[in-house]
Amino acid sequence: MPRTVLVTGATGYIAKHIVAGLLNRGHSVVGSARSVERDAEMRSALEPALDEKSALERFQTKALDLTSDVGWADAMSGVDAVIHTASPFPLASPKDENEVIRPAVDGVRRMMTAASNAGIRRIVLTSSSGAITVKDAPGSGAAFDEDDWTDLNHPAATPYFKSKTLAERAAWDFATDHPEMALTVINPCFVVGPPLDASFGTSIRVIERLLKGKDPMLPRFGFPTVDVRDVAEAHIRALDTPEAEGERILVGDRFLWFLDLAQAIEAALPDRRIVTREAPNFVIRTLALFDREVRTIVPILGRREDVTNSKARRILGLEFRNALAAAGETARWLDKNGIA
Ligand code: NDP
DSSP: OOOEEEEETTTSHHHHHHHHHHHHTTOEEEEEESOGGGHHHHHHHHGGGOSSGGGGGGEEEEEOOTTOOTTHHHHHTTOSEEEEOOOOOOSSOOSSTHHHHHHHHHHHHHHHHHHHHTTOOEEEEEOOGGGTSSSSOOSTTOOBOTTOOOOTTSTTOOHHHHHHHHHHHHHHHHHHHOTTOEEEEEEEOEEESOOSSSOOOHHHHHHHHHHHTOSSSBOSOEEEEEEHHHHHHHHHHHHTOGGGTTOEEEEOOEEEEHHHHHHHHHHHOTTSOOOOOBOOHHHHHHHTTTOHHHHTTGGGTTOOOOBOOHHHHHHHOOOOOOHHHHHHHHHHHHHHTTOO
């Protein structure tokens, strides 16, 4: 049944895929941005991804900021369900972790309070595998699953991972206090795949960095990875899947080392010179003394995080695309559009 869905953070990389998918299924979308001035930019990004250009008539933009109460009640008016993707996702950790944590946590509370006040029961929240996997690894051969929660005191718990964990916990706490609300949490792994425009988030910056050959050697680190189109599909299917209510659902294809990503990029663009040599961990630790971006990865050097996606397959019926192929496609997109 066509519905009106509020998608927060609609300027984002993942959100634009979600919005296009919702419009293609006949839903109407209220997309939030920090400023309505970004309406035209979002429309141009969405248009090529739409089955019919006229679907844009079912899209409107409203201004919302995670850090302000302004506009939330109005944005919820006439809305049947909310997909909350907005959250700060910086490439480098800020000096003060609250710069990331506060907007994430307060934003979730604002969204759920406004939805509850408007009588909206269905909420799909974008969390992260980072709210699951940042803890000591499960027993040998085992993979992380939805029963795992990130340990906020773990050395690999960056401000960003803490923000996602605390924001997700705030959402579950709110849902417990408001049993009439139906919350689903989607926990995507590291997301790659062609963006809809050049205004893309941090994960694509990582592919851009590899493609630009910015680093002479690659750190030995990696993430479980997933195609953005599967992440969008997970959010959209969750809306109409009663079995998804009250569940957190990991969406990930496979674990990839940085080296795997670099080799996929090299295979996709054989004419480009891509660095595919790994740096010893001590070199990265030394570089981290001078570079904030590098510092973020020191606690996860050499760490392998496998995840299970069986719940996403079972409840949402998802079949995952190959994340390595998605990395190659992303590189080709960045190359074709003259970005890297
Ligand atoms: P983007 O940076 O592209 O999207 C983030 C969105 O959040 C943007 O629309 C941004 O708005 C918005 N936002 C940030 N701070 C605020 C604020 N104070 N008020 C209002 N909006 C704000 O990243 P992604 O698309 O990759 O991420 C989307 C979601 O997915 C996030 O919740 C992220 O944590 C999560 N995620 C992403 C993964 C990935 O690998 N990409 C993996 C797992 C989870 P603006 O355009 O104005 O900056």
